[in-house]
Amino acid sequence: MITGILLEVILPIFILIGFGVLMQRAFQLDLYTLAKINFYYITPAAVFMSMYESEMSPELLGTVVLFYTIYVLILYLIGRFTSKRLKFTRGMQAAFTNSLILDNSGNYGLPVNDLAFRGDPMAGSVQALIMSLQSLLTFTYGVISIQGAKTEGLYRQALIGFLKMPVPYALILGLVLHALYVPLPEFVLRPLIYADQSLVAIALLTLGAQIMKYPLRLHRKEVYLSVLLRLLAAPAIGIGVVLVLGMKGIPAQALIIASGMPVGVNTSILAEEYQNEPDFAAQTVLLSTILNVFTITGLITLAKLVA
Template sequence: MIGSILLQVVLPVFVLIGAGSLLQRLFRLDLYTLAKINFYYITPAAVLMSMYHSEMSASLLGTVVLFYALYIAILYALSFALTRGLKYRRGMRAAFTNSVLLDNAGNYGMPVNDLAFHSNPLAASLQSLIMSLQSLLTFTYGVLSIQSAKLKGNYRVVLIGFLKMPVPYALAIGLLLRAFSVPLPDFIGKPLTYAQQSMVAVALLTLGAQIVKYPLRLDRTDIYLSLVLRVIIAPCIGLLLVLSLGIDGIPGQALIIASGMPTGVNASLLAEEYGNEPDFAAQTVLVSTLVNVVTITALITIARSVGV
């Protein structure tokens, strides 16, 4: 089973990430434009179409939201205790906690889900919901924590940033269209479908181009502490919550796998934007993504074998 997961799920992901890194080295791609295309068109289109074709019931949606709230609360409590026990300064506490809470549910999690579940609509809609919740967390807690440490206020930026996020709107529109059985005309449905089909390749190429600009440094203990929490402790929490909440079948497997994503690029982007430990944040993205080739393989194997 491990060999097939490596060949069918993990290897294709990292081949595309590697291709993106190579292209960035050769051509110095316009990362700003790539990120905007992903953020404002491809990802919202994928979320909208996933929710539109979703087989997720209202009760399952509520269960997933509960799972995610508990998952984040436990990770936050662990990060809070660790950073204060080690007497990190305020700015570092914010950067460390963001590196643990803000995972790569979008341009890494969505493709992994797509490959692991062979484009299953239910699994895709679950990952879309997790990605939307992650976006909400990023532009509320993620920004607030750094602003509290660095800017002492100016929370107007948070509200504006949240209102500019396209993914929650796409999520709501997809759910409404599905709830009222509204047919999508071809001139709308086909462009959205084409964008959804391009998501895996474009998202992973972009991720590869983004992480290659970070120089690899292996001499910081705090990076390894973040790594352990993000790619080892977090999926253990996800597994225990799935079992505790009685979530079985594809939803349970999808949530277990979603809990094991590496640190998201947004954690680094926020750190750079506000000048708050940008080197640490960049390293957590790079190192956790590299290590994830091992941990995500193990996690998919566990998710498929525990019988949830």
């Protein structure tokens, strides 16, 4: 199990991040353009496809949504309380809270889920829904919180900015077409599939380039605090919510494992897009992903014992 995770999940991720680092060093990539590609094309296509192809019963869907709502709300309260106690700036408060509630449930969580459950369709559906909810959260609260911070709390402007984002519309459209069983013509479906399949590579290459621009600074205590809460407090909350809801079996195990993902790449992409603490965001993503090598292996074992 441990060897499989290291060779089939962790190593490919770090190879892609490494390529991003090397390409940034050699060519000085345009990070703004990379962020735009992720933000306006790759991610919306991936979210649409995950909703359009989703397979889950209404009952399980409702339970997963309830779990995720409680889980994120607790993390949000922890993030806000901690950042206010430490007297962070408005922009840093938004970045710190985002680092706790926006995790890497897609390009990291999906392959971890697939390996841990040997491709079980139920576990895969749960993880796909978590990824979709995470994307919705990222491009609603994540965007609005940063824009609100950048506009000195003028949330009307932030809301207008959010309404210009493509991901929420992609999510709703995917759900509607799925519910109505609307077939897509091949000339529409094929570009969406290509974009969806490129998500992992493009996002991680972008992260590698950002890491090269914002190298790890070991003296930043707020980075350590964020990573500690993300990798230890978040899965503890996930286990607690699963137990309170009385969930058992594969869905419960999948949710516990999903709660232990590192800080999401989208956190760094958002920070770069809006120039809000991109240095902090890139470092939390890097450090949490490195340390997740150790925490996720233990969490997979624990999930099967608890649930």
